[in-house]
Ligand code: KG4
């Protein structure tokens with residue numbers, strides 16, 4: 553009998569619900585919270601309130617699009633962490649109440665593991681290539697930057713991580729310095745497409761091993777612009793495309809340098825990319841070109857599964873469902889985790 557899993561994601565500023573039938577996607581509904589764009593970042597208090605308003609309509613829509621009734625669900629999977637606690641509490645409380653009311657199992661999912669497992673979502677309209685174990689995954693989002701060795705659906709080891717800012721944070725902070733609205737990552741991508749990635753060079757810290765650091769790059773970008781703006785108040789406006797292309801180039805080449813080192817050190821050639829920053833066109837392009845050069849076998853997620861979504865929570869929940877790995881109603885969310 554097929555398993556229908558409802559996935560719920562509420563870790564940051566997107567309220568999302570998805571239904572999966574085994575590993576095949578049936579629906580994936582995402583409500584973005586536009587309320588944060590004027591604040592230069594996510595305001596936790598506003599995020600929790602928006603989740604509270606969005607969660608019922610989003611779940612209702614996901615069930616409707618999947619064409620199933622509540623009593624056909626086999627389990628409810630939800631993001632337990634990491635993320636903003638107030639936001640996580642909304643999804644967690646809803647999932648608990650829903651599972652209890654329907655008398656079906658509750659399944660907890662780690663958000664970062666789910667980003668990786670998004671590679672296993674099957675879509676009947678497309679045939680996607682799935683990595684085999686073990687593989688490496690560059691997991692890059694607004695809060696995390698990790699190189700993960702994925703041994704199976706549950707066993708994941710972080711072999712490299714950022715010691716300060718995450719890659720998404722580096723994109724967003726650079727955008728903020730240029731007075732672009734939050735989240736700035738997609739805008740840097742958009743303007744960068746029209747610019748020269750080698751127009752400007754910024755100092756990058758060199759960190760040992762497989763770890764990353766992005767705070768030095770942000771400072772270098774800030775000081776560079778401060779100096780140029782003294783000479784020309786319109787410097788940013790006149791050079792926006794080149795600035796975006798150059799900062800993007802610096803972030804993407806830092807990311808790939810350590811990925812290639814990880815491939816060399818582990819001897820694992822299958823490399824996936826996951827998380828919000830995997831939507832970046834330059835990063836995706838670099839993965840494809842490294843594959844063409846025969847350096848890696850690349851796995852790039854479908855665009856809709858790059859930023860936060862509940863389809864990845866539902867598929868991660870499905871693998872736990874098969875293992876009968878169910879959660880207790882007494883659990884509470886966590887804001888930080890390993891993977
Ligand atoms: O995974 P995600 O949706 O949320 C977290 O779990 O953090 O990632 C959000 C991050 C933000 O920093 C956003 O600016 C970045 O992903 N991002 C991008 C692009 N799309 C989203 N960064 C660069 N280029 C993009 N196209």
Ligand code: ZN
Pocket residue numbers: 663667693694827828859860
């Ligand atoms: Zn995420």
